[in-house]
Amino acid sequence: MVRMAQFQKVSSAQFVESAVDKLGISGAEALRVYDTIVLPKRATSGSAGYDFYTPVRIELAPGEDMSVPTGIRARIDEGWVLMLYPRSGLGFKFGMRLSNTVGIIDSDYYHSDNEGHIIAKIVNGSKDKTLVVEPGKGFIQGVFSGFGITVDDEADGVRNGGFGSTN
Numbered sequence: 001m002v003r004m005a006q007f008q009k010v011s012s013a014q015f016v017e018s019a020v021d022k023l024g025i026s027g028a029e030a031l032r033v034y035d036t037i038v039l040p041k042r043a044t045s046g047s048a049g050y051d052f053y054t055p056v057r058i059e060l061a062p063g064e065d066m067s068v069p070t071g072i073r074a075r076i077d078e079g080w081v082l083m084l085y086p087r088s089g090l091g092f093k094f095g096m097r098l099s100n101t102v103g104i105i106d107s108d109y110y111h112s113d114n115e116g117h118i119i120a121k122i123v124n125g126s127k128d129k130t131l132v133v134e135p136g137k138g139f140i141q142g143v144f145s146g147f148g149i150t151v152d153d154e155a156d157g158v159r160n161g162g163f164g165s166t167n
Helices: 012-023 027-034 089-092 107-111
Strands: 005-009 052-053 056-062 064-070 072-076 080-086 101-107 119-123 131-133 138-146
Touching: 012 027, 012 064, 012 138, 056 064, 056 089, 056 119, 072 080, 072 101, 072 107, 089 131, 101 138, 119 138
Parallel strands: none
Antiparallel strands: 005 072, 052 138, 056 131, 064 119, 080 101, 080 138
């Protein structure tokens, strides 16, 4: 196994900004939540995925969606990417999915103005079940993967943001 990344918390100011915007909670409540954020972990030595734990309660009726600021950023070596997926059990039981299918966290996202804050927009795909995930429980998982580029690649753009920031 290659060690090529490190999870960190975003600053409290960045988390508060995102939580107030995405969750509609007060700054004081966001600061309280910030102190509870847990870095992603693998459950077993054979696990490929790092479990991300929700810092807030998730409750979604069938068809509803929610943006969840994780409070997490990832420093990733060049040539690697972090791919985000729903935790298997939530996908199987509730049809939970990420609204963009698979979240792609590029290595240069870490340096964005938002500190590379990973925000997961999830959807309850169930027809008849309410999805509930309590704070501190796993809801998505991240898998690192290496990637290649073409021999004639000339990419020279600079990232500043996420969610379509590079066109």
